[in-house]
Amino acid sequence: MSARQESQGSGGDAAGAFDSRWAPLPAHARTASDPDVLPAGFRAAGAAAGLKASGKTDVGLLVCDSEQATSAARFTRSGTAAAPVLLTRERCSLGALRAVVVNSGNANAATGAQGYQEAARMQGAAAAAAGVGEDRVAVCSTGVIGVPLDGSVVVKGLAALRGELRRDGAGDFQQAILTTDLFEKRAALDVELPSGVVRLTAQCKGAGMIQPSFATMLCFVQTDAAMSAQTADLLLGVTVKRSFDRISVDGQLSTNDTAILMASGASGVLVEPESEDEERFGEALDALLRHLALLIVRDGEGSVRVGRVVVRGGHGPNVERAARAVANSPLVKCALNGGDPNWGRIVQAVGMALADTAPLPVDVAIEGVQVCVAGQVVPYDESDLARRVAREEVELVVGLPGDGFETEVLFSDLGHEYVRINAEYKT
């Protein structure tokens, strides 16, 4: 089956969002005309506390004013998870979060017991600012690893932004979570459910150190729909698996990945388990998270082209291994960057992932052009292929023996800008 036979999204947004065939917006959702406005029941703000040398916004607070708020969260699986991740996992009521405090400019990772105490200070100060219990406040950090975080700087920032919390604060909150991101990653949707219209917003960050596992770098999702914590957990779990778990910038699992969904219920629209409301809400959330995941890949610390590798075959773990190997190959990524149809590197990456299986009959198609069948090059139009791989999105389809399993990974290229950013990040 060729790449061209894949279903292609309509895009459907004149403003340029949701413009990828890989993350189409469903018909019952539309991008909001006022993207800074959070769902009813939420307020947010950001402040420049001084953690970033640039003087930019680096502390954010998101608050849900509803006592009935429900939530769900996913975290990095890193063995060296940052202090705020450990603290939030251990001390929070993850199904009933009412606030998120976040800082950028310092990851508070590899900071040990002292870092844990600083995360606790952030939690305490945010609880006071939000007027909620400490166990209802998630703590997130992003930035450089291995530098002690001075929690008092964050506390000072929280004092400054306390009076600034507003429903149209999504943009300010977004600014507070960015690091090497070259552009904002957020969206606001109005979603038509059978029981009524709800708003769904999200702010996300991530550009490098990206191959999330059960979460992304940082992603915060808000809705004024009402749902149980179990429903929130189910919906977040399923959609994170289809979005942030399927992307890679550099194959690097972060120490700080966190995704949090919060539902205020302020719309009065209840999303019941196994209802059509749940299905529709899930479709919109799926589109939203795939869209944001794709924005992370597009940013990709200097990425100029985005790839999608689809692998099909009869053995699930092999399909997954092959897809990750192609998406994370610096050779495939450099070829994508250069618009170079060097598909032999796809075959090489698959062969590496599936060692001791030679001769492996691999099929490869690029943007619908079949170049390799059963491990052997076939004739194709080189200039046609060269034109296709010069586009902004390039789809690679790999066939392994057998049927029944299929997976995808969305990935960024590897270019000079990635090297420039990452050879000079700390110093």
Next chain:
Amino acid sequence: MSARQESQGSGGDAAGAFDSRWAPLPAHARTASDPDVLPAGFRAAGAAAGLKASGKTDVGLLVCDSEQATSAARFTRSGTAAAPVLLTRERCSLGALRAVVVNSGNANAATGAQGYQEAARMQGAAAAAAGVGEDRVAVCSTGVIGVPLDGSVVVKGLAALRGELRRDGAGDFQQAILTTDLFEKRAALDVELPSGVVRLTAQCKGAGMIQPSFATMLCFVQTDAAMSAQTADLLLGVTVKRSFDRISVDGQLSTNDTAILMASGASGVLVEPESEDEERFGEALDALLRHLALLIVRDGEGSVRVGRVVVRGGHGPNVERAARAVANSPLVKCALNGGDPNWGRIVQAVGMALADTAPLPVDVAIEGVQVCVAGQVVPYDESDLARRVAREEVELVVGLPGDGFETEVLFSDLGHEYVRINAEYKT
């Protein structure tokens, strides 16, 4: 234990070879004054047959004139191993090889049944040129993957070089195996064994697509010592594991990796199993292959600095996983390129490799400067560390919980030159 407590080699070669503390030359071996001269019993040559668009040398032939020659070989584990690898593994007497035919400019990989036939043509023509049976001729290719190889071009090249085979042909043979290599990778040693002096020479290639598994890209080793095929196999196996298996340029296992050791016996010095001769010969071979492996990493398609990560701990597979994760992290590699002491990325890579173990008490030292103990940053002199990571070789030592296991990986950095080479390789 800090990096500075590691044993450091003397270097010991005024000509600049064997100048790394990580691959010292043993006292009983010295670099030969006539490096082009192969051990007694060997002849080699190279020719420009027209596979390389540049018109450079691209076909090589190495012949052992002794009927008692013994040999050993190691190959890539890639599931998409190239046709010459499949052919050599299937059709050759690997313990009694007497010739190697090699081409560069085309990997003859992803070329299927037709590629296998072209490899067989190369083998037949080389057997005729060398005057040996086809099963005594190993076939190797390196270059672009997925382009049909025209074996008749190689046959034409073999006809041209047939009369050029000479004992001082090591340099010409070396030229025939290079691709993106920025410099030659070969060495000639005279080794003093208790039973007499033997010569040991090797020619190697490799710059990108490097994370060998049981072999390197291409490495050919010759000696005039006499040894059984079993001894050759044992010695090659042990020394490949300590050299080419411990390096990574970009974490990419090649389709064509092949290492071949051939012994002519022409010196009359017999290396018996479990003798002091065997031990001394093994030490020299070990130094030679580590030296060549390090040259591959130093080349590393534009590498400016070389790293060595040493990981110690109580669980062997975790030690190996952590070392590979650090060596293959594009973030660690970019920091190495920039001379940036961003050690948080080392902690992050270890945490990724050892998922679901948080909080993991990791120790990190860089060039003897301890920066992290039990997962927590400790005070250190930043300007001193910055000076140390600006050197050409940078050693990272990671401590995991427990004792008993230690491994190393030598790795290149990731800089603009890698991107330039690999975004533009094929087109």
